[in-house]
Amino acid sequence: MFVDVAIIGAGPAGIACAIQLKHQGIEFVLLESGKIGGMVINANFVENMPLLPPLSGKEVVKLLIEKLKYYDIEVINTLVTSISKKENIFNIGYSSGSLCSKYVVIATGTKPKRVKSFEVSSKVVYEPLKLFGVSGKGIAIAGSGEAAFDAAMSLSKSNRITLFAKHSTFNISPRLLDMVEKSENIVVMRNNPIEKVYEKEDKLFIKTHFFAGFYDNLLISIGREANRELLSTELLSDKRVYLAGDVRRGKLGQMSIAIGDGIEVAQEIVADLRKNR
Numbered sequence: 246m247f248v249d250v251a252i253i254g255a256g257p258a259g260i261a262c263a264i265q266l267k268h269q270g271i272e273f274v275l276l277e278s279g280k281i282g283g284m285v286i287n288a289n290f291v292e293n294m295p296l297l298p299p300l301s302g303k304e305v306v307k308l309l310i311e312k313l314k315y316y317d318i319e320v321i322n323t324l325v326t327s328i329s330k331k332e333n334i335f336n337i338g339y340s341s342g343s344l345c346s347k348y349v350v351i352a353t354g355t356k357p358k359r360v361k362s363f364e365v366s367s368k369v370v371y372e373p374l375k376l377f378g379v380s381g382k383g384i385a386i387a388g389s390g391e392a393a394f395d396a397a398m399s400l401s402k403s404n405r406i407t408l409f410a411k412h413s414t415f416n417i418s419p420r421l422l423d424m425v426e427k428s429e430n431i432v433v434m435r436n437n438p439i440e441k442v443y444e445k446e447d448k449l450f451i452k453t454h455f456f457a458g459f460y461d462n463l464l465i466s467i468g469r470e471a472n473r474e475l476l477s478t479e480l481l482s483d484k485r486v487y488l489a490g491d492v493r494r495g496k497l498g499q500m501s502i503a504i505g506d507g508i509e510v511a512q513e514i515v516a517d518l519r520k521n522r
């Protein structure tokens with residue numbers, strides 16, 4: 246298969262790019278290894294999108310999928326494993342084959358910072374989504390950023406949450422902090438980072454310097470980093486390789502920025518294609 250543009254990742258950035266390219270009549274493929282919609286599905290409440298009312302992450306993903314349907318855009322469900330370039334053409338290798346393109350858009354988002362010593366069983370997860378079906382359980386969360394507090398809110402609807410934080414003050418929105426502090430199902434353990442995790446009798450035994458207890462699950466939410474695994478230094482400086490969304494913005498990543506990035510790179514590609522015709 247040969248297309249003008251290969252978009253890798255169908256989160257908000259990749260989807261926005263695909264919609265804009267479709268709108269402009271450019272041929273592309275959209276490749277996604279996981280679920281359509283990316284990381285935003287984990288959000289308890291998205292309130293900062295100027296043109297939308299407050300929505301849950303799930304509702305946001307529903308809107309994104311509806312938009313893909315409206316434009317009749319297909320998402321190929323596959324993991325992209327390699328990108329190489331020969332004579333100005335990119336070869337994109339993925340789990341079930343390969344394709345060629347003139348341009349590549351990397352919209353692969355972020356990956357979690359891992360604590361390998363805590364990964365003692367499948368009860369330890371990095372994404373709240375993995376625990377969305379769980380209820381009546383005791384869930385520990387390691388982390389003290391916006392994502393950890395947001396996950397505490399989502400999961401506390403049907404579980405008891407203990408949030409183990411390294412510090413006593415937090416760099417999060419005052420509104421979110423207020424909601425967490427008012428929740429009867431959430432305990433925030435300040436100055437209490439998790440030191441050890443063991444699996445014992447079908448439970449997780451979690452130890453800090455001052456405390457020890459049993460939990461059903463542990464969510465590790467201590468930050469994320471740009472997912473640039475597919476990018477060599479050579480590709481990063483290639484004028485026909487574009488980065489959009491969290492993979493470009495890192496810590497500053499937000500959904501509206503990702504959407505803006507997707508549209509911006511699509512417009513740049515359209516301009517370049519038309520110039521070279």
Ligand SMILES: Cc1cc2nc3c(=O)[nH]c(=O)nc-3n(C[C@H](O)[C@H](O)[C@H](O)COP(=O)(O)OP(=O)(O)OC[C@H]3O[C@@H](n4cnc5c(N)ncnc54)[C@H](O)[C@@H]3O)c2cc1C
Pocket residue numbers: 253254255256257258259276277278279280281282283284285286287288289290291292293323324325326352353354355392395396472475489490491492498499500501503
């Ligand atoms: C708990 C939580 C709450 C949030 N709340 C808000 C909020 O209220 N407001 C807000 O603006 N933002 C919020 N965000 C941030 C928002 O979700 C991200 O900024 C946005 O999802 C970034 O979009 P993206 O497309 O750049 O990356 P992502 O959403 O991470 O999407 C990247 C996609 O690429 C796919 N991918 C990666 N590698 C490959 C590969 N090799 N092959 C194929 N596919 C691949 C991934 O599976 C993923 O679907 C929140 C995030 C979290 C985690």
